Amino acid sequence: MRFTCRRTWPRASACGTKCWRREGFWIVACGLGARNTLRLEAKMALYGHEISEKINVWEAGLERYCRMEKGEFIGRAALEKARAAGLRRTLVGWR
Numbered sequence: 789m790r791f792t793c794r795r796t797w798p799r800a801s802a803c804g805t806k807c808w809r810r811e812g813f814w815i816v817a818c819g820l821g822a823r824n825t826l827r828l829e830a831k832m833a834l835y836g837h838e839i840s841e842k843i844n845v846w847e848a849g850l851e852r853y854c855r856m857e858k859g860e861f862i863g864r865a866a867l868e869k870a871r872a873a874g875l876r877r878t879l880v881g882w883r
Contacts, residue, residue, distance in 0.1 A: 838879055844870045848879045 824834075831849070833839045838848050844867060845854045854867065 843879075846871055847875060847877055 824837075827834060828838075833848055833850055839845065839850065845851055846867075847870075856864070856867065856871075
């Protein structure tokens with residue numbers, strides 16, 4: 789028997805609403821929205837969202853991943869210029 793999402797999800801969902809609800813939790817469909825929430829809570833940047841060509845590591849609060857003291861690398865001059873100019877914006881999380 790081949791399991792596909794069309795066969796598996798209805799069974800898992802039914803089990804979740806019938807069986808697991810008694811134990812205080814249930815199965816809930818989640819997708820990219822849930823993944824993004826967890827990713828943001830863990831401050832895991834996604835290119836094109838929290839970091840991009842227009843959002844640098846200083847603005848995204850990801851300086852711990854950028855080792856300026858390691859020597860020359862592509863983009864170093866642009867990052868030095870951005871750091872010297874100061875922050876125009878910064879990524880913050882909610883509590």
